Amino acid sequence: xxxxxxxxxxxxxxxxxxxxxxxxxxxxxxxxxxxxxxxxxxxxxxxxxxxxxxxxxxxxxxxxxxxxxxxxxxxxxxxxxxxxxxxxxxxxxxxxxxxxxxxxxxxxxxxxxxxxxxxxxxxxxxxxxxxxxxxxxxxxxxxxxxxxxxxxxxxxxxxxxxxxxxxxxxxxxxxxxxxxxxxx
Numbered sequence: 556x557x558x559x560x561x562x563x564x565x566x567x568x569x570x571x572x573x574x575x576x577x578x579x580x581x582x583x584x585x586x587x588x589x590x591x592x593x594x595x596x597x598x599x600x601x602x603x604x605x606x607x608x609x610x611x612x613x614x615x616x617x618x619x620x621x622x623x624x625x626x627x628x629x630x631x632x633x634x635x636x637x638x639x640x641x642x643x644x645x646x647x648x649x650x651x652x653x654x655x656x657x658x659x660x661x662x663x664x665x666x667x668x669x670x671x672x673x674x675x676x677x678x679x680x681x682x683x684x685x686x687x688x689x690x691x692x693x694x695x696x697x698x699x700x701x702x703x704x705x706x707x708x709x710x711x712x713x714x715x716x717x718x719x720x721x722x723x724x725x726x727x728x729x730x731x732x733x734x735x736x737x738x739x
Contacts, residue, residue: 679725701737
């Protein structure tokens with residue numbers, strides 16, 4: 556069957572090429588349609604039956620086509636069970652209702668430092684390392700008192716950054732914000 560399809564394709568191609576009167580577009584269109592159909596069948600048989608011509612019979616091709624058609628019908632049924640776009644767009648939208656709930660005042664957890672101060676501290680106190688700054692703030696958030704926080708800064712943080720030499724202004728701002736957090 557594969558050989559027949561290939562021969563049919565060659566014949567159609569030769570017919571198209573031998574046409575002297577190229578003006579008859581309808582006839583050329585029919586020949587091209589036949590060639591396309593034959594090529595489609597050839598592609599289908601190669602895809603589903605490979606090079607093995609022994610399994611390739613007209614019945615086997617029709618069986619395979621029917622199986623694919625049944626699968627396609629099932630997929631279409633699944634798609635048709637979904638709502639259509641027009642129906643969804645024409646539905647009245649449900650308007651959400653909001654209820655006011657009494658809640659306690661939510662206060663942010665942890666040490667709060669605004670962006671300007673954060674950038675200043677990262678650049679001047681933590682040698683430009685955002686990760687180090689965040690790690691130190693995280694550790695400071697675990698402290699329970701101002702005294703613990705200040706001791707941590709003096710004994711652990713400052714020695715890692717040359718004791719913040721010549722950066723007293725930034726150090727005092729940082730200490731002030733940390734102290735304010737624990738006192739409020």
